[in-house]
Amino acid sequence: MHKLQFPAEPFGTLLGHAPGGVAIYSSDYDSVDRSQYINHSDFRSYINNEYMGYKWQCVEFARRWLYLNRGLVFTDVPMAYDIFAIRHYRRVEDDALLPLQAFANGGLRAPEAGALLIWAAGGEFDVTGHVAVITEVLADKVRIAEQNVEHNKLPLGQQWCRELKLERTLTDGYRIIEGYPDTQILGWMIQTEDTTHAEPAQWVNPTLFDINSREMPQPIANAHWLNEQAPVQAAFVHAMNGHCLTNNEAEQRRYFRMSASAERELIRATNELHLMYLHATEVVLRDDTLLEHFNIPKVLWPRLKRSWQTRRHQMISGRFDFCMTAKGLKVYEYNADSASCHTEAGLIQGLWAEAIGCRDGEDAGADLLSSMTETWRHSGVTGRVHILQDDDKEEDYHAQFMQLAMHNAGIETRIIRGLGGLHWNANGEVVDAEGDVISCVWKTWAWETALDHIRDECENELNAPPIRTGAADEPVRLIDVLLRPEVQVYEPLWTLIPSNKAILPVLWSLFPNHRYLLNSSFELSDELIAHGYVRKPIAGRCGDNVSLVDKHDSVLGETSGRFAEQNVIYQELWRLPQIGSYRVQMCTFALGGSYGGSCVRIDDSLIITTDSDLLPLRVVDDDKL
Numbered sequence: 187m188h189k190l191q192f193p194a195e196p197f198g199t200l201l202g203h204a205p206g207g208v209a210i211y212s213s214d215y216d217s218v219d220r221s222q223y224i225n226h227s228d229f230r231s232y233i234n235n236e237y238m239g240y241k242w243q244c245v246e247f248a249r250r251w252l253y254l255n256r257g258l259v260f261t262d263v264p265m266a267y268d269i270f271a272i273r274h275y276r277r278v279e280d281d282a283l284l285p286l287q288a289f290a291n292g293g294l295r296a297p298e299a300g301a302l303l304i305w306a307a308g309g310e311f312d313v314t315g316h317v318a319v320i321t322e323v324l325a326d327k328v329r330i331a332e333q334n335v336e337h338n339k340l341p342l343g344q345q346w347c348r349e350l351k352l353e354r355t356l357t358d359g360y361r362i363i364e365g366y367p368d369t370q371i372l373g374w375m376i377q378t379e380d381t382t383h384a385e386p387a388q389w390v391n392p393t394l395f396d397i398n399s400r401e402m403p404q405p406i407a408n409a410h411w412l413n414e415q416a417p418v419q420a421a422f423v424h425a426m427n428g429h430c431l432t433n434n435e436a437e438q439r440r441y442f443r444m445s446a447s448a449e450r451e452l453i454r455a456t457n458e459l460h461l462m463y464l465h466a467t468e469v470v471l472r473d474d475t476l477l478e479h480f481n482i483p484k485v486l487w488p489r490l491k492r493s494w495q496t497r498r499h500q501m502i503s504g505r506f507d508f509c510m511t512a513k514g515l516k517v518y519e520y521n522a523d524s525a526s527c528h529t530e531a532g533l534i535q536g537l538w539a540e541a542i543g544c545r546d547g548e549d550a551g552a553d554l555l556s557s558m559t560e561t562w563r564h565s566g567v568t569g570r571v572h573i574l575q576d577d578d579k580e581e582d583y584h585a586q587f588m589q590l591a592m593h594n595a596g597i598e599t600r601i602i603r604g605l606g607g608l609h610w611n612a613n614g615e616v617v618d619a620e621g622d623v624i625s626c627v628w629k630t631w632a633w634e635t636a637l638d639h640i641r642d643e644c645e646n647e648l649n650a651p652p653i654r655t656g657a658a659d660e661p662v663r664l665i666d667v668l669l670r671p672e673v674q675v676y677e678p679l680w681t682l683i684p685s686n687k688a689i690l691p692v693l694w695s696l697f698p699n700h701r702y703l704l705n706s707s708f709e710l711s712d713e714l715i716a717h718g719y720v721r722k723p724i725a726g727r728c729g730d731n732v733s734l735v736d737k738h739d740s741v742l743g744e745t746s747g748r749f750a751e752q753n754v755i756y757q758e759l760w761r762l763p764q765i766g767s768y769r770v771q772m773c774t775f776a777l778g779g780s781y782g783g784s785c786v787r788i789d790d791s792l793i794i795t796t797d798s799d800l801l802p803l804r805v806v807d808d809d810k811l
Contacts, residue, residue: 202340267315309368
């Protein structure tokens with residue numbers, strides 16, 4: 187570590203300003219006033235509910251500078267050096283994705299003002315790497331603005347923190363000389379479509395994407411290792427008929443392991459794919475010929491588009507389903523509406539590790555509950571949220587977990603199990619059993635369930651959805667709540683689009699051959715037949731009505747279910763890896779659009795269904811995989 191030139195200013199002190207009047211703060215963590223920063227969440231920096239980063243680190247400053255001066259942000263990253271692998275900025279005003287290129291230090295593309303300068307991990311920037319903003323490019327030097335290096339005030343009027351030497355190489359390249367002898371500058375990031383001299387996206391050693399499993403040597407000593415005094419855990423015990431993550435007695439000690447590099451790739455993929463899905467949603471909602479593929483009643487199209495226009499940043503939680511092997515990382519789909527598995531990933535698998543004494547690596551879902559809490563805290567919700575759930579044991583603990591996250595965020599909640607407790611008041615409003623008006627809802631029901639009601643009632647009606655205001659003795663239906671204009675629903679109506687498998691061919695057309703995507707089409711193409719394909723209903727759930735066909739036209743697996751009449755899409759066959767006797771699917775959670783944690787789903791078959799098990803997932807150092 188280098189020695190500061192002057193004593194550090196206390197944490198959070200204004201040190202000066204970068205171009206555009208963007209503040210630079212001291213990041214001297216030794217001086218943090220713990221009375222002001224009690225919780226981990228207190229260190230999170232926001233502008234207008236847009237997450238900037240961790241106070242007052244280098245990534246936070248770079249994202250805030252871009253946001254304030256250019257209206258752009260980049261996705262959340264696990265480490266500063268991971269920025270060098272990002273290939274899009276997001277334009278905040280409309281969520282458009284703008285191309286971002288990386289240029290190597292010493293390469294033929296000159297640095298420019300406004301570019302991000304990226305350091306590798308090592309030396310002064312050990313573990314994390316570093317990022318700064320280039321503010322000026324002179325003949326023989328560049329000036330940069332940054333946080334979390336020096337913690338001293340800048341001279342009045344000076345809008346840069348350090349000067350670094352710029353030299354020309356023998357091959358007419360441009361090299362910025364590192365400020366410290368034990369660090370390495372990877373290069374600079376420029377927002378441009380021109381890929382001349384740009385670096386390809388970085389990849390880690392693909393063997394680090396392989397997952398494995400182990401067993402603890404001894405079973406859990408305490409047969410009642412979950413706390414049934416805690417509502418979430420009690421509901422989970424009731425649903426599982428015991429203190430266990432699986433009803434398979436032979437697998438009570440098994441857990442799965444992934445490398446730290448694999449987790450970083452999952453973080454990058456989750457954050458990038460969420461933006462790609464949002465971009466595709468925008469494209470669909472601007473093109474009615476594409477929207478036709480989604481089989482959404484036309485009576486809802488105006489509300490669907492209005493939901494996107496007014497609530498596109500109010501999504502709480504979604505879940506990506508991945509296949510991860512040494513061949514790469516591929517996304518199957520995005521459960522953007524009514525995603526499940528939060529409780530198992532964000533609570534139970536961590537409690538299992540404590541009870542059985544598993545110290546191998548870290549819990550892959552350890553931060554999920556706190557991240558969920560932060561997402562609710564910045565959701566803008568006021569007043570009471572009614573949690574609407576079906577009469578189902580699994581939904582009992584799912585609802586309790588979400589209630590716990592909202593409680594931690596200071597939001598008042600009330601759980602409604604089924605619709606029997608809802609009725610109408612004299613004003614024609616929907617009220618709960620205590621007479622309180624329903625104005626904000628989080629639901630476990632999928633929007634597709636409400637759509638089925640509409641299809642049944644108004645096949646030829648295009649004027650308005652069949653929402654009724656009933657008399658006191660008339661039952662309240664699901665659509666009477668979810669589609670009522672004065673009721674704010676989570677997840678928002680627009681999440682119907684990214685959750686629908688019809689989005690997959692749209693994504694492939696927008697981002698052809700993207701490293702995280704699988705070839706997908708509305709029609710069965712010769713290319714898909716030659717490779718093998720999966721047939722999926724566009725609005726299917728729980729793995730129902732899925733067929734897997736290999737390149738020899740052999741059916742590898744198929745399921746029945748309630749979506750046989752749905753329109754279908756075809757997706758390139760990419761088989762789940764087999765670990766021991768199981769096929770293993772990786773899942774990640776996007777909370778407020780950013781990675782919140784991981785889990786695995788396992789099954790004897792190639793198709794993950796609602797009955798597939800979820801076993802603990804641990805993250806281990808690369809050299810311990």
